[in-house]
Amino acid sequence: MRSTVASATLVALLFDVAPGGTARIITHAPLTLDELTPGQDRTVTWRLQAAGYDVAADHRLMLVLTSKDPLYSDASVEDSATTLTSDAGTPWCCPWAETGSSSPDPMP
Helix, strand or coil, rough: EEECCCCCCEEEEEEEECCCCCEEEEEEEEEEEECCCCCCCCCCCCCCCCCCCCCCCCCCCEEEEECCCCCCCCCCCCCCCCEECCCCCCCCHHHHHHHCCCCEEECC
């Protein structure tokens, strides 16, 4: 990850995605990073909260990383930018982007 400021908050959310595209959150966890060097890449890892959950055979898992979540306070600075990248050969995938939606539909 790379930030334009010295502190940033990331939130990871793990979803169960049904064949029709609806999604249900399984677990989530925030991570606040301080003492970043603006503009410099930094590798980060963190653990999601443990959850007992059975994923149906025809469902898939989706990991969402964001820098804002209304459930958590954050260290992100207004008008700053946080960039997330993956290792070479590990592409990012947004399956709902093909439908023109900005995110999957939540499950009822």
